[in-house]
Amino acid sequence: MVNPSDSVTRAARLSVAPMMDWTDRFCRGFHRVMSRQALLYTEMVTAPAIIHGPRARLLRKDVAEHPVALQIGGSDPAELARATALAAPFGYDEINLNVGCPSDRVQSGCFGAVLMKTPERVADCVRAMIAESPVEVTVKCRIGVDEQNPEGVLPDFLARMRDAGVRRITIHARKAWLEGLSPKDNREIPPLDYPLVHRMKAQFPDLHLSINGGLTADHIPEQLQIMDGVMVGRAAYHQPWDILGSADRLWNAAPPCAGPADAALATRPLIAAWLDDGARIHQITRHMLGLFHGRPGARLWRRTLSEGAHKALTPAQGLALYDAALDQVREATEAA
Known part of the structure; x- marks a missing residue:
């Protein structure tokens, strides 16, 4: 044992x-x-x-x-x-x-x-x-x-x-x-x-x-x-x-996520659960601002979450903001 x-x-x-x-x-x-x-x-x-x-x-x-x-x-x-x-x-x-x-x-x-x-x-x-x-x-x-x-x-x-x-x-x-x-x-x-x-x-x-x-x-x-x-x-x-x-x-273990966008997607169910439990979106996303550091879309990710997350948002609105930030990263990555 x-x-x-x-x-x-x-x-x-x-x-x-x-x-x-x-x-x-x-x-x-x-x-x-x-x-x-x-x-x-x-x-x-x-x-x-x-x-x-x-x-x-x-x-x-x-x-x-x-x-x-x-x-x-x-x-x-x-x-x-x-x-x-x-x-x-x-x-x-x-x-x-x-x-x-x-x-x-x-x-x-x-x-x-x-x-x-x-x-x-x-x-x-x-x-x-x-x-x-x-x-x-x-x-x-x-x-x-x-x-x-x-x-x-x-x-x-x-x-x-x-x-x-x-x-x-x-x-x-x-x-x-x-x-x-x-x-x-x-x-x-x-x-x-x-x-x-x-x-x-x-x-x-x-x-x-x-x-x-x-x-x-x-x-x-x-x-x-x-x-x-x-x-x-x-x-x-x-x-x-x-x-x-x-x-x-x-x-000697395989990483659970293939890239930062994959990590953002994998975190989304946790965010939804935390929001339903009473958390505010900014309490969560403030820890995630550096996820795309040095990569295409990093600035858009930070700005979208920083500016939007401090508003009084419902859980659904908080998730929508998160999804919008991630979409901007995807678009920037495709354009790079």
Whole structure:
């Protein structure tokens, strides 16, 4: 019998990063149409929100999203344990602790990248989460923060995570500067240090390590020569077909869609179901604007959906708008 965590580890060969305001259930459903194999992540949900907030809405997902991981933010072991236990019935394939978000405070206190300064606290957190989780608990971290020396900080952090029972870690190959840089700047300004992350894989061969940060489709094959997994964020969102369209070949599986137009058609039944369930068309199509990136009709696709989807449309009108945008792409492709 295959351990369920083994299949998730296999899926982690390529994953789409958790991204606030982006990787909601509509985004994940769309991404799953293009890849049956890649591991998908939710947006980060804080532990207090899971405990005290509208849990059913925050943790809602579709069965078709699997394999899918829930990322939780927090810094209190008891609170994280409680949130993990409450999330268990929702059936996520993995629970991930955020130790990489470049924001130093939210609601109950410190979380995210600032936790790189207190690895012993992170170890206590993951131990508490593991005790309450029926699925694997993983960590996503930075190489360090502020004035820390990543050469010393990162291996110590990984060793502590391993000792606490974590076996799979994703490393964003940038420092985070908690003072002076915005979260957006922290995704772009601190220099990438891929060689350091590669050295960590050599130093910790028993850990499953994925690399993240600034990666595009061209990086994936070379990174997989060294690392166990690659996590792609913004490129997967803005150019989803380029990242996910042929991704399943990494598992020696046939891609489910022949091209971006095929993916758009395959997503249409999902859109119809979501609209009938009360979603608005713009909530869905905002995640799809980059589907035809670099291809004939891309601008018409973006413009039609961007300008039309924000109107008060019925489900039927929303689908008609979607169909019109796709027709324009077809016409542009035929004319090219």
